[in-house]
Structure formats: structure tokens, C-alpha cells
Amino acid sequence: MSLLELSDVNAYYGNSHVVFDLSLSVEENEVVALLGRNGAGKTTTLRAITGTVPRRHGTIAFRGDSIVDQSVDRISNRGIKLVPEERRIFPTLTVVENLSVARDSCSGTEPRPIEEMFDIFPVLDELRENRGRNLSGGEQQMLAVARALVQNPDLLLLDEPTEGLAPVIVEDLREVLEDIVSRDVTVLITEQNVEFALDLSERAYIIESGENAWDGSIEDLRQREDLLEEYLSVGEASAD
Numbered sequence: 453m454s455l456l457e458l459s460d461v462n463a464y465y466g467n468s469h470v471v472f473d474l475s476l477s478v479e480e481n482e483v484v485a486l487l488g489r490n491g492a493g494k495t496t497t498l499r500a501i502t503g504t505v506p507r508r509h510g511t512i513a514f515r516g517d518s519i520v521d522q523s524v525d526r527i528s529n530r531g532i533k534l535v536p537e538e539r540r541i542f543p544t545l546t547v548v549e550n551l552s553v554a555r556d557s558c559s560g561t562e563p564r565p566i567e568e569m570f571d572i573f574p575v576l577d578e579l580r581e582n583r584g585r586n587l588s589g590g591e592q593q594m595l596a597v598a599r600a601l602v603q604n605p606d607l608l609l610l611d612e613p614t615e616g617l618a619p620v621i622v623e624d625l626r627e628v629l630e631d632i633v634s635r636d637v638t639v640l641i642t643e644q645n646v647e648f649a650l651d652l653s654e655r656a657y658i659i660e661s662g663e664n665a666w667d668g669s670i671e672d673l674r675q676r677e678d679l680l681e682e683y684l685s686v687g688e689a690s691a692d
């Protein structure tokens with residue numbers, strides 16, 4: 453049994469149908485990339501999993517149980533945590549307070565100690581008493597990931613974590629995420645930065661216009677310049 457299994461999932465915003473019969477699975481302790489161009493439906497797929505898209509149907513099973521009819525809170529309590537693209541940290545709370553709120557609102561899973569977050573994210577250790585609004589984009593992203601991680605998720609969904617970050621910060625984030633996945637955290641990640649996603653993941657799904665276009669191992673995908681060009685706009689020059 454897969455940890456997460458989507459089968460023929462459809463998702464809508466009002467009358468706008470944006471995900472079509474999408475299927476994917478994530479095994480326990482796996483890191484899976486969900487790739488595709490802007491507007492392909494990656495965020496909407498993550499939102500279909502967390503129940504935050506306005507309307508969805510199909511089969512979504514977590515540890516074999518259907519979650520497609522469950523509330524957003526119930527799904528979160530099952531241990532599925534999303535780090536949204538826009539991060540949504542609390543601007544007036546300090547780093548420690550942001551983490552404490554996440555820990556204290558954690559239900560369904562046993563939270564991890566806040567001190568462990570400072571081991572994983574040394575940059576946050578130095579910023580404990582800084583308010584969210586005074587953090588840089590990279591620091592906010594680290595805090596957003598730490599906030600999800602403190603809730604000890606069984607499945608961590610990362611929506612474009614490198615969005616808007618300077619290359620040097622992307623490298624810091626890569627190190628932190630590599631550390632996290634080495635701690636047996638299961639991750640489904642969407643990324644426009646294909647190289648970043650390929651480095652971190654074991655398997656990938658490519659979606660195009662809300663539909664499955666390809667799936668397979670990262671090893672296979674690296675050999676497929678045709679796919680990288682057709683669906684991910686990665687030319688030979690940048691696929692280093």
C-alpha cells in the first residue's frame with residue numbers, strides 16, 4: 453500500500469476544471485517531484501490533497517483510507533502538512549513564537565521539539581527573537597518549512613520552496629531539505645527549478661494542462677532531454 457495514492461482526481465475552481473483524471477502515488481520515505489510549467493496544475497494538485505481546492509473528486513487515499521471527503525482539518529490531523537508557496541508565516545510573531553503556535557496547534561501527530569528545528573535550521577537559531585516580518589525571503593521559507601516540520605508530518609508537501617530566492621539561499625535550502633529527507637520524512641515537492649527538484653527526489657511526475665504527461669525515475673528523466681524541453685522548458689544549455 454502506498455502512503456498516498458491519487459487516482460483519477462479532478463479539481464475545479466468554480467466552473468473552471470483545472471486537474472483532469474490525475475493519478476500519482478507516493479511511497480513511505482520517498483521524495484517525489486511534481487513538475488510542469490506555470491499553470492500546469494501543480495499547486496492545485498497539492499490543494500486537492502489537502503482539501504483546500506474548492507471542489508475535487510476522484511480517489512485520494514492516505515495509508516489506504518479515503519480522505520477525499522474529509523475536512524481540511526481532518527486531513528491535516530492525519531499528518532499531511534503543506535508549506536504553501538506564499539509561506540504565510542505570522543509577521544508580528546517571533547521565530548520562536550511562530551514555531552510554538554505550530555507546535556501547540558498540532559493535533560493528530562506528536563510534535564517534534566522546537567530545539568530540533570534549531571539543529572536542522574541553524575540560521576533560525578540565530579534569529580529566534582526576530583519577528584517574521586523582519587526575516588528575508590530565504591529565512592521566511594526556512595521558517596515555513598520548520599513550522600510544518602515541527603508538527604511531525606507523515607507527508608510534507610512543499611509548493612515551490614525556491615520561488616523568489618537568490619541562488620545562494622537556494623543552496624542553503626537544498627542543504628536543509630537534504631537533511632530533512634535523510635530523517636525519513638516523506639516529501640512531495642513542486643518546483644519550477646527543475647534541477648533543484650531532480651537533485652532532491654527519487655521519482656517524478658510531469659503534468660501538463662492538469663493531466664499526467666509522464667512519470668518515472670529521476671535517473672530516466674535526466675536522460676530525457678526531449679521531456680525536459682517539451683514539458684519543463686529546460687534546454688540543453690541549462691540541463692547541466
Ligand SMILES: Nc1ncnc2c1ncn2[C@@H]1O[C@H](COP(=O)(O)OP(=O)(O)OP(=O)(O)O)[C@@H](O)[C@H]1O
Binds near residue numbers: 468470491493495644
Ligand atoms: N484561485 C483560482 N481561481 C481560478 N483559477 C485558478 C485559481 N488558482 C489557479 N487557477 C488556475 O488553475 C490552473 C492551474 O494553476 P496552478 O496554480 O495549480 O498551476 P501550477 O502548476 O502550480 O503553476 P504555478 O507554477 O504558476 O504556480 C491555471 O490555469 C490557473 O490559472
